[in-house]
Amino acid sequence: MASIQYVDEFEDDGYDDDYEGEGYGEEGEMSAEDQAAMTKGTADVRKALGKDSNKVTLAVIQDALWHYFYDVEKSVAYLRKEFVNPRTTQPASKPPPPKKVPEGTSCTMFFPASRESPWASHGAEAGGYASPLAASALPAMRAPAVSKRASLGAFDDMPWLNTPRDRHAVFMRPWQPKGGLLGGGEAGMSKLQKLAAARKKKQDEKGAADNTAQAEKDLGKLSLSAARKEDEAPVNPLAKRQKLSKAADVQVGVPEQAEIENEEAGSEPPQTLPSVAGEESVVELPEPTSAPSAFARTLLGPTPSAPRDPTRNLFPMPYTLSSQYSADNFSTPSPDDVVFAAQSQAGKKATSQAKASAKKNEGAQKSSGTEQAASDLSALKINDAPPPKTKGLNVVKEFENSASKRSVSFVVVGHVDAGKSTLMGRLLTELKFVEQRTIDKYRRQGEKIGKQSFALAWVMDQRSDERERGVTIDIATNHFETDVTKFTILDAPGHQDFVPNMIAGASQADFAVLVIDANTGAYEKGLKGQTREHVLLLRSLGVQRLVVAINKLDMVDWSQERFNEIHHEVTGFLTGLGFQEKHVSFIPISGLNGDNTVKPIENPAAAWYKGTTLIEALEASGPSAARALQKPLRMAISEIFRSQQGSQAIGGRIDTGTMQVGDVLVIQPSGETAHIKSISVDGETRDWAVAGYNVNLSLTDIDPVHMKVGDILCHPQDAIATGDSFMMKAMAFDHLLPSPIDLHRGRLHAPGQIQSIIATLDKATGEVIKKKPKIVQPGGVARVKIKLETKVPLEAGQRVVIRSGGETIAAGLIES
Numbered sequence: 008m009a010s011i012q013y014v015d016e017f018e019d020d021g022y023d024d025d026y027e028g029e030g031y032g033e034e035g036e037m038s039a040e041d042q043a044a045m046t047k048g049t050a051d052v053r054k055a056l057g058k059d060s061n062k063v064t065l066a067v068i069q070d071a072l073w074h075y076f077y078d079v080e081k082s083v084a085y086l087r088k089e090f091v092n093p094r095t096t097q098p099a100s101k102p103p104p105p106k107k108v109p110e111g112t113s114c115t116m117f118f119p120a121s122r123e124s125p126w127a128s129h130g131a132e133a134g135g136y137a138s139p140l141a142a143s144a145l146p147a148m149r150a151p152a153v154s155k156r157a158s159l160g161a162f163d164d165m166p167w168l169n170t171p172r173d174r175h176a177v178f179m180r181p182w183q184p185k186g187g188l189l190g191g192g193e194a195g196m197s198k199l200q201k202l203a204a205a206r207k208k209k210q211d212e213k214g215a216a217d218n219t220a221q222a223e224k225d226l227g228k229l230s231l232s233a234a235r236k237e238d239e240a241p242v243n244p245l246a247k248r249q250k251l252s253k254a255a256d257v258q259v260g261v262p263e264q265a266e267i268e269n270e271e272a273g274s275e276p277p278q279t280l281p282s283v284a285g286e287e288s289v290v291e292l293p294e295p296t297s298a299p300s301a302f303a304r305t306l307l308g309p310t311p312s313a314p315r316d317p318t319r320n321l322f323p324m325p326y327t328l329s330s331q332y333s334a335d336n337f338s339t340p341s342p343d344d345v346v347f348a349a350q351s352q353a354g355k356k357a358t359s360q361a362k363a364s365a366k367k368n369e370g371a372q373k374s375s376g377t378e379q380a381a382s383d384l385s386a387l388k389i390n391d392a393p394p395p396k397t398k399g400l401n402v403v404k405e406f407e408n409s410a411s412k413r414s415v416s417f418v419v420v421g422h423v424d425a426g427k428s429t430l431m432g433r434l435l436t437e438l439k440f441v442e443q444r445t446i447d448k449y450r451r452q453g454e455k456i457g458k459q460s461f462a463l464a465w466v467m468d469q470r471s472d473e474r475e476r477g478v479t480i481d482i483a484t485n486h487f488e489t490d491v492t493k494f495t496i497l498d499a500p501g502h503q504d505f506v507p508n509m510i511a512g513a514s515q516a517d518f519a520v521l522v523i524d525a526n527t528g529a530y531e532k533g534l535k536g537q538t539r540e541h542v543l544l545l546r547s548l549g550v551q552r553l554v555v556a557i558n559k560l561d562m563v564d565w566s567q568e569r570f571n572e573i574h575h576e577v578t579g580f581l582t583g584l585g586f587q588e589k590h591v592s593f594i595p596i597s598g599l600n601g602d603n604t605v606k607p608i609e610n611p612a613a614a615w616y617k618g619t620t621l622i623e624a625l626e627a628s629g630p631s632a633a634r635a636l637q638k639p640l641r642m643a644i645s646e647i648f649r650s651q652q653g654s655q656a657i658g659g660r661i662d663t664g665t666m667q668v669g670d671v672l673v674i675q676p677s678g679e680t681a682h683i684k685s686i687s688v689d690g691e692t693r694d695w696a697v698a699g700y701n702v703n704l705s706l707t708d709i710d711p712v713h714m715k716v717g718d719i720l721c722h723p724q725d726a727i728a729t730g731d732s733f734m735m736k737a738m739a740f741d742h743l744l745p746s747p748i749d750l751h752r753g754r755l756h757a758p759g760q761i762q763s764i765i766a767t768l769d770k771a772t773g774e775v776i777k778k779k780p781k782i783v784q785p786g787g788v789a790r791v792k793i794k795l796e797t798k799v800p801l802e803a804g805q806r807v808v809i810r811s812g813g814e815t816i817a818a819g820l821i822e823s
């Protein structure tokens with residue numbers, strides 16, 4: 008088969024002749040398959056045309072075959088329509104006869120692409136870019152046998168080209184800002200814009216020279232040379248700012264009544280500048296040469312229609328024309344300047360020069376509000392305030408001699424929805440620490456969100472997210488007292504997502520109330536869930552006494568059988584973990600109804616129970632060991648807040664030792680010190696506090712940035728050390744191996760890793776069983792090396808919990 012060359016015969020038709028479709032070479036060989044198909048197709052077409060076949064050339068036949076993918080039927084139909092029986096009026100889309108017969112294989116292909124993009128034809132609908140595929144270029148994909156004009160119309164009847172217009176791809180031209188917008192980038196400037204810019208530059212240079220001469224003349228009249236000398240001397244920022252604002256006052260000045268009247272009358276008043284010496288001079292000032300651009304107006308608002316303040320012409324900047332702009336904003340010292348001046352005076356740190364300028368500035372401070380603020384601030388005299396005085400008490404003796412009630416904290420734990428918060432709400436209501444009308448109010452509010460059954464729980468769950476979700480999220484603290492004891496309730500969240508908060512609560516408690524939902528299925532679920540995990544954590548954190556409240560017994564009709572079943576199983580579980588039976592009491596209860604919280608159960612179905620009420624059980628419980636008053640002071644910060652008096656305050660529990668007002672404390676790990684200004688225990692102000700107390704301290708001489716929740720307070724003489732590497736004796740709840748972990752102690756959370764497992768230990772004796780094991784099985788005890796990412800205040804003998812991936816994997820004692 009002869010090789011043919013398709014060439015463009017429409018050289019002046021406006022198409023981009025330079026462009027050849029990407030991927031199509033000038034010389035492309037027809038494949039053997041194509042050649043065979045072409046030969047057969049040609050014969051078939053001729054046969055189909057019969058005697059009319061002499062009306063068409065071979066080239067036209069082969070061109071048609073190529074276009075119709077060797078579809079003889081379509082090719083014949085086309086040839087008959089266009090060549091054998093041509094219509095009198097040729098359609099615009101009629102493909103012109105190719106120049107050469109398609110016997111060959113190479114072609115030049117043409118896309119109807121614009122000069123701007125080889126891929127798209129600019130000027131499609133909506134100013135977008137129509138893809139060649141959408142805009143009749145599809146035939147060109149079969150281009151080797153088609154001229155570019157043919158590509159536009161030859162295949163209009165192809166069904167696959169009749170795609171709806173809404174499915175045509177449209178490429179949008181990327182947005183490019185026009186050059187020259189507020190002096191925008193030069194790259195995008197048109198020639199005209201460049202020319203205009205060059206002319207303007209020339210004009211400006213000329214104008215600037217004139218203006219400079221004029222300004223120098225005017226400035227000479229102002230006699231500012233003396234002031235300039237003053238400027239050179241170092242002054243404090245306030246003095247400098249005030250001097251500038253004073254000058255601004257002089258320059259910008261408040262217009263005289265006459266001027267205002269003039270302006271109101273619409274006449275431009277003479278622009279008057281009073282000199283420093285009071286001398287008046289009329290200054291001819293240049294008018295701004297152009298109005299603000301549309302962009303500037305968008306940013307700064309419309310140009311005020313009122314006559315402009317003439318003095319503003321001193322600053323021919325576009326923003327001064329904005330209605331938002333005020334030249335008086337800096338005419339008085341800024342708040343920072345006021346603070347700076349006040350601190351300089353209060354701390355007596357200012358240099359003599361600064362003092363002199365501050366004195367000078369006093370005269371300049373015309374605003375009485377500013378003077379007041381400065382005097383108020385100087386009155387604070389933070390650094391001058393004497394530290395709170397200590398009474399030098401022997402706190403241990405004071406404690407022993409005091410007739411105050413014992414202070415006890417208990418944490419309320421258990422599986423989610425066991426009824427912990429409800430039980431505490433009921434207890435506080437029964438004891439009249441919460442009024443019934445408050446519960447009624449909560450019930451009405453709860454009804455609105457379908458949570459009326461949580462009315463009692465809302466006594467503890469005060470956060471809006473807790474109320475909306477019906478789930479306790481963080482430790483809620485509340486207080487009540489009996490004749491002999493002041494109790495602090497630490498209501499812990501039961502949801503597994505908030506176990507770290509439960510750990511924080513448990514680490515502040517003397518004993519725990521474990522609430523178990525006796526309902527069918529609920530108890531069993533809890534035993535696999537947080538009932539079990541919470542008990543493990545209590546044991547690990549050193550809590551030895553438990554009151555087990557078997558709750559919601561109203562739902563199982565006060566079944567003695569159910570009570571006994573739970574009693575039996577839980578006792579086995581607890582003793583297995585090392586709890587002593589004598590330190591654990593079981594109470595059948597209904598927190599919702601209040602049965603057996605303060606008053607014995609009235610329901611006859613519970614006549615089988617002859618034991619104590621919850622409050623009696625609480626009274627009988629307490630700390631498992633004597634308070635460690637003689638040990639060094641250790642208090643973990645559980646909250647940081649501002650007291651009502653505005654001073655810095657913290658809350659927490661004293662783990663060991665004693666403190667009194669006036670003591671200096673070290674906050675670890677920052678190492679910063681503070682003074683105790685006041686101590687509050689159970690809402691009462693005290694001179695001292697001892698281990699076991701939950702206290703609020705008001706501190707002085709400390710910046711709150713040096714404190715955070717989880718930090719430890721101690722006395723400087725026996726401050727706790729900080730470190731990031733510890734040896735720990737750990738009881739494994741899950742498999743333990745060197746891996747990333749989170750270490751928890753109270754509110755302290757520190758990321759780190761188990762660096763190595765030193766040895767597995769005998770649970771009872773603590774003797775080494777195996778050195779350097781690869782893994783520790785759940786239930787095993789091991790000595791592990793912990794490396795933390797930051798230094799934290801931890802010391803030997805402290806109990807910590809290790810968690811990983813949201814699960815508690817171990818707990819134990821810091822050894823060193």
Ligand SMILES: Nc1nc2c(ncn2[C@@H]2O[C@H](COP(=O)(O)OP(=O)(O)OP(=O)(O)O)[C@@H](O)[C@H]2O)c(=O)[nH]1
Nearest residue numbers: 423424425426427428429478479501559597598599
């Ligand atoms: N019938 C009955 N329902 C109770 C009792 N105690 C609590 N409930 C219901 O149990 C649901 C959960 O009570 P909460 O007090 O929020 O439970 P919780 O243990 O504090 O929940 P979390 O702190 O989120 O773990 C509420 O709808 C209570 O009304 C009870 O003694 N009897």
